[in-house]
Amino acid sequence: MATDIRTIERPSSPNTYLMAPQGYCSTAQPDADSPVFDASAEVLFDALLGYIANQSGWKITEADRAHCHIDLVAATKLLKFKDDVTIDTLIVENMPGKSRLAIYSRSRVGYHDFGANRKRVSKLVKAIEGELGISA
Template sequence: MPRLPELIEFPALKRPSKPNNWLVAPDGFAGMVAVDEVSPVFDKTPKQVFDSVMDLVLEREEWRLRASDPDTLRISFVAVTPLLKFKDDVFAQAVPVAGEPGKSQIAVYSASRIGYSDLGTNAKRVKELVALVGAR
């Protein structure tokens, strides 16, 4: 799989047919791409969600920040698997909930750079990230 750009536009995302990626996003946010799960709604502003993701990325040794854009609330990082040191690309964006100030959702896409299957690694990572953002 070729490396993705540093930051992605979720509505333009094209997912590979391999089962080595996972996507959580607000309903309809990812354009025509099917999501694996719809994002929960957080009682946080999009900026608070962005800041939570940024803090989580900076706290973890196995996650390495690639790029961030506070204006568009997008972050990308590389997640390195502990045992075999595989590198996976992860992208996140905080999304405001229309008509509900102070509430937001998140889009997160994690994809393995190599291999056909990831044995659930990307799904686990995305679910954990979403849960941690909700808990902060």
Template sequence: MSRAGSFPLDFSSLTPPREPCWFLALPEGFDSRAEPHQRTAPVAMTPAHALACFKAIALDAPRTRLVSEAGLQVELEQKSAVFGFTDKITAEAMVAGPDKAVLAVYSRALVGYYDFGVNRKRVTRWLDAFYAAGRAK
């Protein structure tokens, strides 16, 4: 699979690159071929609301744009400040129970071998803001 991947992305059959230039957050108990770096927890929102909330947080970040949207999945791009390298971020909201949702997020560099932790920091920051928004409602 290329780093860009196809859209919509199948998180269960995801095969990340061997290079350390990606970060994956998956729901607790989600069956996937890839081992996630972080597990995500359910929130008291519908999946559509959870995805809209996450998308708003992401699009508020500098140099970030929406590339595609299908169902409960979005694909975003963010360019680095100095060199303009593009990272691709795919997020999907999933049902976690009645009026509960959980997110899967895959962020990867499209160029280069090592990302200096950029993808981890981005996903962690966006998920922290997402959970804070969920608690504030």
């Protein structure tokens, strides 16, 4: 079942990371704002699928092209802990050919993730920025 980032309820433990445009989530405050990419939501979605396919220990559990939504499990390198990641690619209103991301990464176990979810999201976003570019 797909996770709806717009209505997530974050735990009190510091083992999640949320990047999303302000106002996208009705029930949670993002940790960071998403950049605007110089690509359509569909092109961004395809770039994400390519990136994910090249990540060791990452497995897509759901990819819905019609809704530009991805759910995946990312295993940590050292101890193979499984973390859940949900990604939405979003059309930017009044900016044709531009898109943004909403990404919610969370640990399944442990109270603290020691920044693992933030690092995962940051690495993903930097890779996609390098491939597609961002809008100034």
